[in-house]
Structure formats: structure tokens, C-alpha cells
Amino acid sequence: MNPGDTALRLVTELQRPAPPTLAQGTITGMDDRKIRDGWELKLFGYINMTREIYGAMCQRKRGVIVNIIGNAGHRPSAGYIAGAIANAGLMAMTTALGAESPEHGVRVLGVNPVGTATERAEVRLRERAQKELKDPERWRELVKGNPFGRMTTSEEIANMVVFLASERASYMSGQVVIVDGGSSYKK
Secondary structure: OOHHHHHHHHHHHHOOOOOOOOOOEOOOOOOHHHHHHHHHHOHHHHHHHHHHHHHHHHHHOOEEEEEEOOHHHOOOOOOEHHHHHHHHHHHHHHHHHHHHHHHHOEEEEEEEEOOEEOHHHHHHHHHHHHHHHOOHHHHHHHHOOOHHHOOEEHHHHHHHHHHHHOHHHOOOOOOEEEEOOOHHHOO
């Protein structure tokens, strides 16, 4: 299996319908348990995994970590406050380690994808289409306003991960690349 196929498989697996995720909700609309459960899964999951991998890479004096974070840290929303806080924390961890890591021959980078076309996203869009359009089959209408009239794909995210992990990006460390079709800067 080539690196691109491996990265695509990992990105796809990470974005499948999963056990508990960071809950949608406002700061006053969620209790501590809901927020902490989400942080345990995402924020501390990344921290714990990075702690294990980063130390080993530093000892070997080589390696690349590419964190797939999410755009809520870059473009926070009050309606997804727990996710925004977790993603901002992961962005900070990525940039801080990425600034230190070259001293050890290691690179640390991140990718912030915008909404990605996955089974999980389709389920959420179908639910939203049912509420807003009274027909779950009309879910594609909800993404027509996205850049290029669609969501990003798992393959596009995997391609960015492969590039960042490759020698072609060998002087990059500490950056978080936003993959959102330009929507972050659209006026």
C-alpha cells in the first residue's frame, strides 16, 4: 500500500460515524460532563497519542506528526464552543511543538479541514434537511453555497496530509494548514 492510500484510509477511518464526539452546543446549553467527555475523546486523545509518539520520534531524531484538527479552532462558533476550544488547544499544541521539534529532527504540523464529505456529515446534513427543507433527500442543497459548490473530500484531506508528511514539505513545521476552499477569508 502506498503512503497516499494509507493516509486516505486513516483520514476516512477518523471521520467515520464514531462513538461520542464533541457535542454541538453553546456554553450555557451544555453541562460539564458533556463538554469534558468530548474533550477527553478529542483533546486529550490527541495529547496522549502525541506524548507517546513525539518522545519516540525525538529519540530517533526523525519523524513527522500531522494532526487533523478541524476548522472550528480557526473559525470558532458559539454553537460549537466545546469543539472550538478543543481545536484551538490542538492548534496551539501543534504550533508550539512544531517550533521546538526541528531541534530533534522532527516536524509537527496540522490540517484544519472544513466540513468533509463523510458518512457522518451526510447523516447530519440529512437531519438538517429534514428540519429545514422537510425532506432529508434534499441535503445536497445545503452545501451548494460552499466553495466549489460542495464539501471537501477525504481524498483531498489525505492528499494534504501526504504532502505535509513528505520530503516536499521538509522545511515546514509548526504550521496548521487550512483546507476550506478559501471560505475562511471570503467576505
